[in-house]
Amino acid sequence: MKTKYILLFVFILSVFTLTSFNSIQIEGVEESKDKFVVVLDAGHGGKDPGKPSKYGYKEKDIALKIALEVGEQLGKNPNIKVVYTRKTDVFIELRDRPKIANKAKADLFVSIHCNAHHSQAYGTETYVMGVGNTQRNFEVAKAENEVIFLEDNYQDKYSGFNPNSPESLLGISVVTEEYTDQSILLASLIENNFADMYQRKSRGVKQASLWVIHQTAMPSVLIETGFVTNQAEGAYLNSSKGQTQIATAISKAIFEYRDQLGGGYIAEYALTDQISEQIDTLPENSIVYKIQIAASSKALETKPYNFNGLDHVTREKEGNLYKYFYGATSNYNLTKDLEDEVKRKGYTSSFVVAFKDGKKISLTEALKTAAN
Structure with missing residues (x-):
């Protein structure tokens, strides 16, 4: 009879142990989220x-x-x-x-x-x-x-x-x-x-x-x-x-x-002083050139970690899309530097866009206006 009680106790203890172990395993799965x-x-x-x-x-x-x-x-x-x-x-x-x-x-x-x-x-x-x-x-x-x-x-x-x-x-x-x-x-x-x-x-x-x-x-x-x-x-x-x-x-x-x-990735490559100065001192009502690097239906934060380390990214909404632009300069000749930088960061399909008074205009129109 004593042996039966011992076996019963061992069985109950085993069930309790296994149940506890399974609970830990389940918690581990939840934590893996x-x-x-x-x-x-x-x-x-x-x-x-x-x-x-x-x-x-x-x-x-x-x-x-x-x-x-x-x-x-x-x-x-x-x-x-x-x-x-x-x-x-x-x-x-x-x-x-x-x-x-x-x-x-x-x-x-x-x-x-x-x-x-x-x-x-x-x-x-x-x-x-x-x-x-x-x-x-x-x-x-x-x-x-x-x-x-x-x-x-x-x-x-x-x-x-x-x-x-x-x-x-x-x-x-x-x-x-x-x-x-x-x-x-x-x-x-x-x-x-x-x-x-x-x-x-x-x-x-x-x-x-x-x-x-x-x-x-x-x-x-x-x-x-x-x-x-x-x-x-x-x-x-x-x-x-x-x-x-x-x-x-x-x-x-x-x-x-x-x-x-x-960790909040910080850009390894800083804009040249010339481009930084252009961004800080853009003349009022001037034509501004930017590089479009991406488009998304989601509004991403314009932080470097979202854009391969690129700083100076801006966002504009057009219809149902958010478009993302890198840099800003009134000097069209500097857009080549901007393009080279975004391509180094992987944006090989990027292209130049122009703005006047905050509205996007065709590049042809921008260059013609600047020439006059």
Whole structure:
């Protein structure tokens, strides 16, 4: 009888302990909402092998190994939560990848891929959503979007979207992205790390109409980590050393991005004295030139951390859009300096606009008036 009571006591104690442990686990899950959430998307997988390589390198395998390594490095920080779109060699539909990120209420979405070309091209490039579809960018977007053809009923799922049609790409480009600025910041940090840490050729930050990052409700990038069609770079991508270095460059960029936004990032580059003087001493009723760098349906604070470290950013509302401008000068010749600066910060699609008496006018009209 005594033995029965002892066993009963042990059982009750065990249940209580397990219940307490489960409560702690549940609280931990709730607390993770306060963490910085990063969704890592290993491109392709399963029946979708990714870019072909005559050297036998498989994009889907390389992308997965890099994503897992990035996740392992990020996971060492207790304030970061990592979510994967896939952790094994499985096929994930294109539309489900951003859904995973949106459901996780992620702070960042990072999609990892390898590039391909008919030549021995090499180097890294990181893409953000945008309308900058050059012919080369169109080819990249087409290749990354074509995975939908492997899905059943893709015509219905993607509302008639056709990756082979420039018009379809334009259709997803014209939707204003609220997170373009932050996406470009992260992309710039990644490309800088590739070049500075491991002396790799960076082909820069680029804009293209990519479905997977178009559908995310957070800053998002798609990284082309190198060319599997280049014999030497393909071997590097396929090696454990190369994968570790690539993952380190990416994870370090994510840490830097988080620290910059969380710490109130201050611009590394100050305006020249000449431009600063122009801003401070603009003549009344003069024609003013600014550089338009972004447009958004959301009113962002004009703080440097929202604009890749750029100070002197102003915001104007036009219809349902907020437009963001950098700098201000009455000397048109100085706009080249302003443009050079914003391009260094990743705003490659920026352009000059003119204002008179606070109202925007055409550049032709501004230059004609100034000439008179």
